[in-house]
Amino acid sequence: MTRTARSRSAEPAGSPPLREWLRQLPLLGGQAPPFDPATAPGEPLELLVEWLHEAVAAGVPEPHALTLATVDAAGRPDARVLVLKDVADSALWIASGAGSPKGRQLATVPVAALVFYWPQQGRQVRVRGRVRVADAEHAARDFLQRPVHGRAESLLERQSRPLDESHLSDEFADVEDLVHLEPAVVASAWTVWAVDASRVEFWQSSPDGQHLRLRYSRAEDGGYDRQLLRP
Structure with a gap:
């Protein structure tokens, strides 16, 4: 294990105190498109897809990127950014290796939270719910759409392991050749x-701080209850 010395200060020489500097940065803003919660669709994922298309049209970089939050068996949280694969069957679809940290956590505690953030539009979307595993056919179809390098790495099943000299061995080259063949x-x-x-x-x-918050909650009949929240 490589150890590094603890830095005495995270602030560049001559800069204002970090606390004061952070207070001077712009607040959450952006150019928000028109949005009337009263005319929002009854299904939240329909509105999510609308917002996603608007983010693409507005030139938001990587609008399909999201933060996935999970917890382990001890309740310790984890979060990382990955990409949305699909929106279907009242769910949002994501993918990774089952042996990755996220995969192990989802297998142990099958609940997750997702966050999209589109700063250019001053928008974010939060999703929370239980997680289920797709069938093997769905997983195979997604896997085969990945780049060759990504498929080779996944076949080795070594995601998040310490990086050492083994990454320079012939092991990866052999697997990459297999993917081509x-x-x-x-x-x-x-x-x-x-x-x-x-x-x-x-x-x-x-701009005036009266942010709009519209929450959809699954009802017992399978539909959704909608509620406006205070900023």
């Missing part, structure tokens, strides 16, 4: 998860 080979551990949209909140900023 057998383009239909699929990593058995590759998994697609569906995060159920049991609670979805749409947040849009306002």
Whole structure:
């Protein structure tokens, strides 16, 4: 294990105290498009797709990127950024290796939270719900759409392991050759998860601080209750 010395200060010489500097940075803002919660659709994922298309049209970089939050068996949280794979069957679909930290956590505690943030539009969307595993056919289809390098790495099943001299060995080259020779080979551990949209909140900023917050909550009949929240 490599150890590093603890820095005495995180602030560049001559700069204002970090606390004061952070207070001077712009607040959540952006150019918010028109949004009337009264005319929002009854299904939250329909509105999510609308907002996603608007983010693309506005030139938001990587609008399909999201933060996935999970917890382990001890209740310790984890979060990382990945990409949205699909929106279908009242769920948002994501993918990774089952042996990755996120995969192990989702297997142990099958609940998750997702956050989209589009700063250019002053918008974010929060999703929370239970997680289920897609069938093998769905996972194989997603895996085969990945770049060759990504498929080779997934076949080795070494995500998040310490990086050492083994990455320079012939092991990866052999697997990459296999991917080229057998383009239909699929990593058995590759998994697609569906995060159920049991609670979805749409947040849009306002210059006067009267931010709009519209929350959808799954009702007992399978539909959704909608409620405006205070900023």
